[in-house]
Amino acid sequence: MLQNPVIYRKGTSQRYQTPRLLKRNTETAMIRIYNTLTKTKEEFQPVRQGKVGMYLCGPTVYKPSHIGHMVGPVIFDTIKRYLTYCGYDVTFVINITDVDDKLIAESNLRKIPMSDVAEEMTADYMRNLDAMGVLENINHFPKATEYMPHIIEFTQSLIDKGIAYASDGDVYFDVTKFRDYGKLSHRSLEQMLGEGGLTAEQKRSPCDFALWKAAKPGEPAWDSPWGKGRPGWHIECSVMSGCLLGETFDIHGGGLDLVFPHHENEIAQSEARYDKPMAKYWMHNGLMQASNEVGKVGGRNTHEAQSGDFESQEAGKISKSKGAGAFREMLKRFAPENIRFFLLSSHYRRPIDFSEERIRQVGTGLETFYRFFKRYARITGENFHDIPPAAVRKEGDLISSGGDPLLQQAAELRAKYLETMDDDFNTGGAVGILFDLLRLLNKFADEQKLEENAETLQISTLKQGAGILRELSATLGMFLKPPQTVSGNEELVQKLMGLLVELRLAARKSKDFATADKIRNDLATLGITLEDRPGGTEWSMK
């Protein structure tokens, strides 16, 4: 087993120095992050040395997750993995919005309490994050309903400062009292006021937004100094990020559609209260949009488009109403690693063109790695997945023992990979370099005919090269475990089940309940359960 797959050179006179830890990256490499606030790439300097606080706006849990809900978590999970590899201690928070108009509507529709809807959909979200390898990396999942006393206290403090006002049981933030309003979305208040917007009689200005909403009869409500009600959406993020990460933290993330009004309002709330910056770096991932297939995934707002970049992405967004199905169903057709690789194959700030065909193409690329892992096992008698990935990044020039050309080229690719990831976490570029490295290793095995007759030195060289592949791919959260592919058989099962569900539905429509029941009961004896849900029939296997 390889402990240190590479050898580092301190100076030319110490060419064959044994592996050793040189300076940690936090002192040497420079990571640059594109900050929406300044519209530039800035050098990453955390608030507290060696530590990073990262907050990502999570889902409103009223429907099962779709692939759009996985984009942010996979991207920011990768950013955490990379920062951790670079020596930082990262605290990663994703919030859960478990009280909201959509949740109330769903609870009324299904005639079950709002908390039951939230619980069911949160569990679905967690299972999906787990499948994607993200769950283990998230430190806190705060829920809005668990922070009611903090939310009320925060709102009261803004009233006390004269920045918010109560009106008819609602509480509004007065945007004219916060000088920097519009700094994230780069719009002036005059411009926004000129555009008009929703006018409510209780508001002083159309741009004021709700911190607290009075409850209508029958709605879930909490006691407050302003009467029974519930929080607005934006306030929970200001409260929970402050409680868990501090008044100023490092990275605030979210989809591009959250820049305005959600993040603009978070900034207004937090900075008006604490008189200090809320977050140093505001990072926004591109939205997933329909490619040639109908539909869009992601997004939670129905507000108007704000910028050219955003508009173009918003127009093509995929949504449940346009056909993007539950993510757990997608997991029956695609291995999680295939989906993860697909999400990381482009730059996080670009829109992701969604189509199942594209995921399949990415899966074909993934197969070339899996074939190499088998080849590696045949040649070395060891498993690629048993190579321990480097826990912490090491700097320095990498050379091979004996100046092997393979390892010199692999070292160059490694340096290029790190440079690419240091440049605003360009995972798309990094994936391309992994393919270059894979080609290099395969070429070496071909040319040296390693499967026929490999010498110890050649095997050792291959192992060192594969060690670099292991080290780098782990920073993307890739190839951590042996592949779990969806086999051809499983695809067939999927199609056959679709057929049976269709036949049962047809039988029920023609009132042939005996046949419909037989299908359900016979499947049950095989351990397959059918569940009729509002969106159609779903099946699961024990």
Ligand SMILES: [Zn+2]
């Ligand atoms: Zn938020």
